[in-house]
Amino acid sequence: MSQKNIAVDVDKVVKRYGSVTALHGVSLDIREGEFFTLLGPSGCGKTTLLRCIAGFEDVSDGRVRLMGQDITPLPAHKRPVNTVFQQYALFPHMTVLENVSFGLSRRGWTARDAEGRAKQMLKLVQLSDFAKRKPGQLSGGQQQRVALARALAPEPQVLLLDEPLSALDLKLRQAVRVELKQIQRETGIAFVFVTHDQEEALTMSDRIAVMSAGHVQQIGTPREIYEAPVNRFVADFIGETNLLEVAVRQVDGDRATVVLPGGHVVEVPAASGAKVGTGHLSVRPERMSTAPGGGDLTVLVEDHVYLGTDIQLHARLDDGAPLVVRIQNGAAATIPAPGTRLALDVEAGAARLLAD
Amino acid sequence: MAGVAPGGSGSGSDIYRGNGPRLMLPVWVFIGIFLLLPVILMAVYSFLTKEFRGGVIWDFTLAAYDQFFLNRGLFGDEPATIEWTYIGIFWRSIWQAGLATVFCLLIGFPTAWYVATRPASTRSVWLFLITIPYWVNLLIRTVSMKFLLRDTGPLNEFLMWTGLISDPLSLINTNFAVQVGLFYSYLPFMVLPIYAAVERYDFSLSEAAADLYCNNWTTLRLVILPAVKPGIVAGCILVFVPSLGAFLAPDLLGGAKTFMIGSLIEEQFKGAAGNWPFGAAAAMILLTLVMVVLLIHARVQVREDR
Numbered sequence: 001m002s003q004k005n006i007a008v009d010v011d012k013v014v015k016r017y018g019s020v021t022a023l024h025g026v027s028l029d030i031r032e033g034e035f036f037t038l039l040g041p042s043g044c045g046k047t048t049l050l051r052c053i054a055g056f057e058d059v060s061d062g063r064v065r066l067m068g069q070d071i072t073p074l075p076a077h078k079r080p081v082n083t084v085f086q087q088y089a090l091f092p093h094m095t096v097l098e099n100v101s102f103g104l105s106r107r108g109w110t111a112r113d114a115e116g117r118a119k120q121m122l123k124l125v126q127l128s129d130f131a132k133r134k135p136g137q138l139s140g141g142q143q144q145r146v147a148l149a150r151a152l153a154p155e156p157q158v159l160l161l162d163e164p165l166s167a168l169d170l171k172l173r174q175a176v177r178v179e180l181k182q183i184q185r186e187t188g189i190a191f192v193f194v195t196h197d198q199e200e201a202l203t204m205s206d207r208i209a210v211m212s213a214g215h216v217q218q219i220g221t222p223r224e225i226y227e228a229p230v231n232r233f234v235a236d237f238i239g240e241t242n243l244l245e246v247a248v249r250q251v252d253g254d255r256a257t258v259v260l261p262g263g264h265v266v267e268v269p270a271a272s273g274a275k276v277g278t279g280h281l282s283v284r285p286e287r288m289s290t291a292p293g294g295g296d297l298t299v300l301v302e303d304h305v306y307l308g309t310d311i312q313l314h315a316r317l318d319d320g321a322p323l324v325v326r327i328q329n330g331a332a333a334t335i336p337a338p339g340t341r342l343a344l345d346v347e348a349g350a351a352r353l354l355a356d
Numbered sequence: 357m358a359g360v361a362p363g364g365s366g367s368g369s370d371i372y373r374g375n376g377p378r379l380m381l382p383v384w385v386f387i388g389i390f391l392l393l394p395v396i397l398m399a400v401y402s403f404l405t406k407e408f409r410g411g412v413i414w415d416f417t418l419a420a421y422d423q424f425f426l427n428r429g430l431f432g433d434e435p436a437t438i439e440w441t442y443i444g445i446f447w448r449s450i451w452q453a454g455l456a457t458v459f460c461l462l463i464g465f466p467t468a469w470y471v472a473t474r475p476a477s478t479r480s481v482w483l484f485l486i487t488i489p490y491w492v493n494l495l496i497r498t499v500s501m502k503f504l505l506r507d508t509g510p511l512n513e514f515l516m517w518t519g520l521i522s523d524p525l526s527l528i529n530t531n532f533a534v535q536v537g538l539f540y541s542y543l544p545f546m547v548l549p550i551y552a553a554v555e556r557y558d559f560s561l562s563e564a565a566a567d568l569y570c571n572n573w574t575t576l577r578l579v580i581l582p583a584v585k586p587g588i589v590a591g592c593i594l595v596f597v598p599s600l601g602a603f604l605a606p607d608l609l610g611g612a613k614t615f616m617i618g619s620l621i622e623e624q625f626k627g628a629a630g631n632w633p634f635g636a637a638a639a640m641i642l643l644t645l646v647m648v649v650l651l652i653h654a655r656v657q658v659r660e661d662r
Binding site: 077081082083103106150154 | 558560561563564566568569570578582583
């Protein structure tokens with residue numbers, strides 16, 4: 001995949017609104033044919049970045065290049081990218097077919113060709129029977145698919161999607177996820193997908209850029225992001241984790257020696273940028289197991305939550321810091337009573353020293 | 357708009373449906389007394405015979421309509437030809453009202469757009485400023501307009517002071533003055549409905565249009581105008597219909613050459629020279645004309661919604 005060409009090159013893009021800076025020199029590459037997700041909490045700048053690529057916002061500084069061509073000075077209507085909007089933004093006075101063929105007509109297609117192509121797009125999103133309806137007569141999920149068909153019809157070099165699933169209910173959202181990914185693979189168009197939903201990001205993306213406060217925190221595959229977060233923000237934002245304060249004795253490349261709360265000395269993988277001193281160790285709740293006869297950590301169990309497939313234990317370390325452990329449910333699983341002292345082992349390689 | 361499930365809109369729940377007829381009663385009483393009754397009265401009067409000092413004699417005749425459309429000579433004994441006087445007045449009224457509507461639209465649309473795109477906090481201030489002049493009686497405002505436009509009025513004096521003109525422009529008693537009066541009287545009726553439509557307009561539609569290769573002009577033509585069309589149509593009707601029947605502006609600002617239907621009708625009910633049945637007939641013809649316009653609009657609307 002790394003041999004593929006760069007579709008979108010975001011180069012040190014800065015966006016300021018008056019005295020507020022929404023993007024602090026963001027740089028990233030989106031490859032041809034890849035499903036790329038901008039993930040972050042609301043206000044992190046992910047939508048602003050998408051709008052800078054689409055041309056709805058002028059960048060304050062930096063360049064945006066599309067297929068190697070600098071599109072920074074181009075207004076939105078001259079950029080060969082298309083957008084699926086959060087609230088779909090379908091033209092209410094046009095039929096579904098007119099909506100989908102709209103962009104084609106604007107690009108000078110003949111009415112017949114545009115209609116043919118639009119019908120083909122509606123078939124792709126399984127809405128052929130709805131061509132003559134108005135958007136107001138469709139359900140949310142159907143409108144979402146019309147928006148997708150409309151944006152895909154002109155065969156954009158890159159498709160931008162601004163939280164397109166957030167207006168759908170949970171069940172529909174999960175079904176559309178699969179469909180969307182399938183369409184992305186079929187068309188081979190690079191998708192830039194904005195979401196605040198980490199599950200959505202993990203399940204659909206080829207690569208994810210985690211953003212916070214106008215900075216890109218980490219770019220990587222879902223697995224890299226989940227299993228090797230670089231800093232506290234990423235570790236905390238993606239999935240559930242425990243952040244333990246530890247004393248770092250020694251850092252040697254991507255390995256570090258740390259002293260766990262309770263005194264055990266262990267060697268763990270370290271993110272680049274980790275330093276000797278006080279650091280934070282990320283331990284996923286499902287990567288710990290009970291160790292009768294003493295382990296890496298000793299905790300006092302306070303409570304438990306029964307989740308069906310798992311049991312979540314809420315516990316405290318001796319220094320009072322909270323710790324969450326997930327143990328898999330099964331016939332042999334016993335739930336420790338509150339007040340029980342429990343010895344835990346951390347799976348080898350599963351704890352990770354972060355760069356703060 | 358977005359996210360509305362099919363069948364989700366429309367009638368309320370069953371609990372309220374049974375109360376419909378009873379809840380409508382005040383509306384029907386109101387419409388009956390203040391709309392239907394006067395119209396019926398007017399229709400009946402238009403078929404009566406005139407009394408010389410105003411009023412009517414209860415004697416049914418088509419004389420009023422005959423007088424409106426046909427010319428039978430000074431003594432009523434010549435063969436009937438078409439009487440162009442009143443049709444001409446009608447035509448001039450339609451023309452003036454249409455022109456006023458176009459001007460109101462040209463100025464009203466940008467105004468409404470501007471106000472509707474201000475931050476929510478300042479919008480009400482703008483709307484307030486637009487409606488302030490309308491707290492003053494229309495008669496007084498029209499008379500003031502007369503003072504502004506007359507030969508020795510501030511407008512002419514200003515133009516002469518700047519040296520642009522040496523003699524006062526005769527602005528008063530012209531079609532131009534009537535046009536200014538109509539435009540000024542009815543502009544807010546154009547601004548307010550368009551404002552309401554633009555305020556509801558979803559600006560992400562403009563972004564979607566830009567995304568699909570529309571420049572500003574094509575966005576306005578293909579997306580914005582169709583979306584706010586109901587407001588534009590409402591504004592046009594609200595300006596055109598009262599302009600058509602206006603009599604203050606043509607009376608005070610215009611002269612004999614700018615006579616409009618409103619003045620014609622008004623005159624028939626004023627003083628001893630009046631002719632009530634003829635005035636009623638002219639009013640009925642005007643009403644029919646307006647109804648035809650509204651019906652055509654309603655038909656087009658229904659066809660488009662399907």
